[in-house]
Amino acid sequence: MPFEIRNMFNDRIKIKQLLSGTPTGTEVVVMGWVRSFRNNQFIALNDGSTNANIQIVATLGEFDEALLKRVTTGASLKIVGTVVESLGKGQTVEVKAKTLEILGDSDAEKFPLQPKKHSLEFLREKAHLRFRTNTFGSVFRLRHALAFAVHQFYNERGFVYLHTPIITSSDAEGAGEMFKVTTLPLEGAPKNDKGEIDYTQDFFGKGTNLTVSGQLEGELGAMAFSEIYTFGPTFRAENSNTTRHLAEFWMIEPEMAFYDIEDNMNLAEAFIKYLINYALKNNADDIDFLDARLAEEEKQLPTEKRSGLGLREKLELVVNNNFERITYTEAIDILLNSNHYKKKKFQYEVKWGIDLQSEHERYLVEQHFKKPVIVTGYPAAIKAFYMRMNDGCEPGKETVAAMDILAPGIGEIVGGSQREERLDKLEARMKAMHIPLEDMSWYLDTRRFGTVPHAGFGLGFERMIQFVTGMTNIRDVIPFARTPKNCEY
């Protein structure tokens, strides 16, 4: 099969394409960054199209010694050469260099990435360079693939991609602490009669924040297009220091008219499986690399801490099996009847009405069912105002049509619900929760004019990437993590 030379300004061929072909003797132009230079002859060159490097052979004696001295780890090169069968064992094709041009030098003494294993913590501090490592190469190619798959999934189903605002004056969702957005000076901000900051003089004439969710605006779109989704950044000013929280993260929030809670669950399950399937099919190399990497890490762990399941195995298991679906009440029963509970191993109390703690969710997912679990019908008291009250509840045990999807290793990956479409019930709930109705009249209008049953959910994009890549720290699946006390770049 002849190589297809892409007609770019430099007729460059990408390394992924080059490696997928056969040694034909064709002349090619390759560009990339040096990963290693062995034996003063063999350059491992990488251009980010794949983790695999192309071996460039600079035959001894054919190149100036001073030039070869500049072939250091991290330097960028332009190579013109012929594609030949490799005499070595590690690869089938290699490029025998005719000309070798240094595009950018890289001082070997100062370049932080060495041809060796680095800790994730070290690379996190070099986030601007960590893309050039195999691990982060795979992680961020997968991040891209999953983002593309998100759009493809919804586009195939006729959903409209709705851009909900990033700056918002709505503070009703209660999803978390918000970042203030203002142009008022911090020192000497104008005050009103009551001595409070006078936001009428602010840029928007009122107090504004970065969004914590696009859901409420998403519902407005669903009431016209039937099915919409949002996919954008969201912001939480919580002082959370964990491996699964970010101050700035990306969330996918579909919102569907004419869906009930069952339809909602079906869509969420199909969505997650679609994303995993897309990655397995289109990024097999990256999954396999991360699989091997995790297997290596597992070897360092004591036996009882090993998962015993490879990354690929885990993903295939999720794709090929139905998610377990249980009600909150059933979940509490399972916990109460568990040996774990009887041996008093739960730190937090288990009884109907509590919010499930991490340890409870982990028990259900990792010990009891050993696969993703969808929990529905949570107590109304612990859930948001917009969730639909279930009919026929025992007094004092009112539940709402909420659903959380819990995934092994990362906990809650999806949170969603059927929305309360009945105006009287919604208003009653909002009053009970002290949410000012007048500020929310735009939202209540959807229930006043042609209200319909509808539902939706939010999927944390980074948590999904964590699941697919097996990365344990969420800071390693977003290019530039924003966490408390950390906003580099």
Add this chain to the structure above:
RNA sequence: UCCUCCUUAGCUCAGUUGGUUAGAGCACAUCACUGUUAAUGAUGGGGUCCUCCGUUCAAGUCGGAGAGGGGGAGCCA
């Protein structure tokens, strides 16, 4: 925010009961070798022992405070 562990060379780490000149592997430099795959061999340079305060004849080592990081918890996606 709470609990807990950690911070020694560019990186990963060792450093005994508080005791003389703080070590190793990798990386880097020089030389040798040349079909290597984390190349190999030899030689060499490289240290604010996180910071401050204290205890002591003497602190990388003990105590206190602070900073940064890891893991767990809460909040959540």
